[in-house]
Amino acid sequence: MPALLSLENVYVDFERDGVISSVLDNVSLSVNTGEYISIIGHSGCGKSTLLNVVAGLVPLTLGAALLGNKEITGPGPDRAVVFQNHSLLPWMTVYENVRLAVDKIYGGKETMSQLHERAMTNLDLVKMTHAVKKRPGEISGGMKQRVGIARALAMEPKVLLLDEPFGALDALTRGHLQDTVMALHSRIKATVLMITHDVDEAVLLADRVVMMTNGPKATIGKIVDVRCPRPRTRLSAFQDPEFLRCRQEIVAFLEQHDKVAQELTPA
Known part of the structure; x- marks a missing residue:
């Protein structure tokens, strides 16, 4: 079965005052119909740029972004x-x-x-x-x-794009909305791409968690399959060994890239 959404060797550069900045470097990702993808990484890793590529708000420098085998060339109701x-x-x-x-x-x-x-x-x-x-x-x-x-x-829409939709909310409200989104996903089988900085949220909601390397020239460093059974609840998920395994793998990745960033930062 062909992927609903496909990013193929995507590069995105921005130019300001004659200086070119490379944001995304050779990003490839396939998303199936009904799949829930969380995208996580440190600030400046190109998460929002990646989402905006799919939304049709940011043009590609190189590569292709396809939805239903049609090239994404701008925003659309899909x-x-x-x-x-x-x-x-x-x-x-x-x-x-x-x-x-x-x-x-x-x-x-x-x-x-x-x-x-x-x-x-x-x-x-x-x-x-x-x-x-x-x-x-x-x-x-x-x-x-x-x-x-x-x-x-x-x-x-064919794809629902969530750009840190719960980031400004208090913990209790955030939890209630996570429950709402899980119930909606289970009911209508929406295809979702979500940006988040919250590791627990990324694992709880997703089928796969995409981890971005640090920018500039950010790319996909690792993808974790979340095999926690659905339907999920926060209580059952947080006690699931599979949830803990995924969480530990993501935290280890983020900590590793945090150390790399510190080593590259001038004193």
């Missing part, structure tokens, strides 16, 4: 991004924020009743139907992220 900042429009209600995405993709193709049902179905997926008339300023940070996820899911 990929939806959820950022650390919820990015909701503050003057719109929860319902209107989700409906905006629904109308953009399906407006003119479906009846008003069908469009309404799409918006409500996705709000129900994230348990936010009780707040449809509230504006972002009237709900908590965790609720805002739930709405952001609902808006992304309402587009029915």
Whole structure:
């Protein structure tokens, strides 16, 4: 079965004031339909650049990025991004924020009743139907992220891109949203790429954890298969020897590259 998403020998360089900086160096990755991939690494390792390549926001210097065997040349509704900042429009209600995405993709193709049902179905997926008339300023940070996820899911993208979606939340809210995302992934079998700095989160949610080497010229240093059974809960996963094995392998990789970075830093 061919991969849904394929990055083939990807290089990304940025130029500023005549100086070229190499961010990604020969990155190759295949992602299957329904697979959940966590991407982790130290700051400056090109995680966000890699996600933006898939989103179509950053052009390649060399290589190819393919989605469904079609080259990614720009943004499109087949990929939806959820950022650390919820990015909701503050003057719109929860319902209107989700409906905006629904109308953009399906407006003119479906009846008003069908469009309404799409918006409500996705709000129900994230348990936010009780707040449809509230504006972002009237709900908590965790609720805002739930709405952001609902808006992304309402587009029915082939790939859901999560850029540290829980990074600004407190530990308790973060845990609840991790549970929500696990339940959603189990229910709708979404294909997900997620950036995170949290090792436990990376292992808990993913089928594979992709570890990036330090930048500049960052690449994929190692990939860990997470063989913890699904469905998962945080309590069962944290007690699973497989979870602990993956966690130790990732921590060892990050510590090794932290030492390398310190050795290369001028005194």
